[in-house]
Amino acid sequence: MGIMKPIAGTLAAGTILAASLAGAVQAQETDASVLAGTCANCHGTDGVSPGSIPSIAGQPYAVLIAQLQAFKAGEVPGATIMTRIASGYTDEELEAIARYFSEIEQ
């Protein structure tokens, strides 16, 4: 059960109280993988890009969430498409996505 700790540590405090621990862990992880699955279409499977679009796997959480929030706010100079995409997610969803990719070993 070594996987529990890092994942449980990422959950919002209230979320985990509502359900059994195992159930909450699995549901949360699955949701994050569904959200993150769409990123792979441009950033590569597991966020490892084979081409000109940046890889996002294994980047520090703080870097990823700051970048996603800046895209959403329209504050990234020269941004092309990511402002339009990031604005489709809640802050909580962006945090889940950032955490998901930060936990992948590149």
Next chain:
Amino acid sequence: MVTRRTLIKSLGAVSVAAPMFSMPSIARGQSAGRVVVVGGGFGGATAAKYLKRQNPALDVTLVEASGRFYTCPFSNLYLGGLRDFESIGHSYDELTDVYGVNLVTDWAEGVDGDAHTVTLASGEVLDYDKLLLSPGVDMRWGAIEGYDESAAQLAPHAWKAGEQTQILKAQLESMDDGGLFILSSPENPFRCPPGPYERVSMIANYFTNNKPNSKILVLDSKDAFSKQGLFEAGWRELYGDMIEWVSLSNDGRVVRVDAENLEVETEFGEVHKADVLNIVPPQKAGAIADAAGVTNEGGWVPIVPETFESQQVPDIYVVGDATVAAPMPKSGFCANSQGKVAAAAIVASLAGQEPPAPSWVNTCYSVLAPDYGISVAGVYHVADGQIAEVADSGGVSPADADSDFRRREAEYAVGWYDAIARDTWGTGA
């Protein structure tokens, strides 16, 4: 540090432990569940890969007739002279060798939803617990008078990549300078809404470099099209008056095709003669969807938004261009995105669990010239039981972007293709 791989393995072990008691249909197969996927394009290949990633214990069989898959996305860049043909072809080697997907190179001809079986052209019968169809589109032969399969050998549609694309390319190359290329574009819905307009952009790029006195005429069965303002501005900037677009209201709708003489007749009787004629006809879901009984009266497949399971036949999931998924467009990106959602729903269902909340994205790049790209993006979720675009998100490239912005979007289009090809087939572009 948790790696994704160990996490999948751990979760997979949890998933397969429970369901044997509650899902008797699975007990007959000796695995965690048997999934048959029909169609190895963006939707089906992605689903097969992500099914095995999420639960390696699943028995996943992919049925695909062609040994190598050529993509419609970037087939226009081949027509435009920017890429070679093999660069848009992909094999199934990694799906079989790395992910353990069983590949059956055959046509699926019949589905028995009650018996849970798929019958192949060879006569072989496959059992399934869950079936995922990603059949793409078929042409509605005869919907335009005179346009059938034999006419398509003379006036190609090139709307399924492969031999058709090569026929059109050869015709463009043998055309004399000063010739007229005509493209007939269908009414909605159809595969790849920006595709006809990217195609004429790329052919204009080829003409400019090789046959600069040639002209392009788009005869349209619509009054508006995807990214229209951006396309029209780009055409003027890049190609002057080489491309002329005729809307439905200006008699753009083609009602009859004479493929032997390369002539088309529009609704109000005007006849246009082409040197190269490209008919993109009306379409419907691929034939296996009809055989499975999952299509509606319009020829498309209604699905349950959360899972992409058929509304009409249980345990059959359908993704990609064949489905009614508006406001998501019929694009390779959407098919990939839907394939992942359906895979997650199948894995959950076989484990006796509720499906995770779905989330989808679409991004369609169109390349107007080697240094000139534009895009449209959308983020989608389920709201009030329907697929809906998330408010205040998505949209098209800005109209006033500078040349550097357009150049970078052309570069990202290539990056997108490299990434989605690898995400779907596990191969490089």
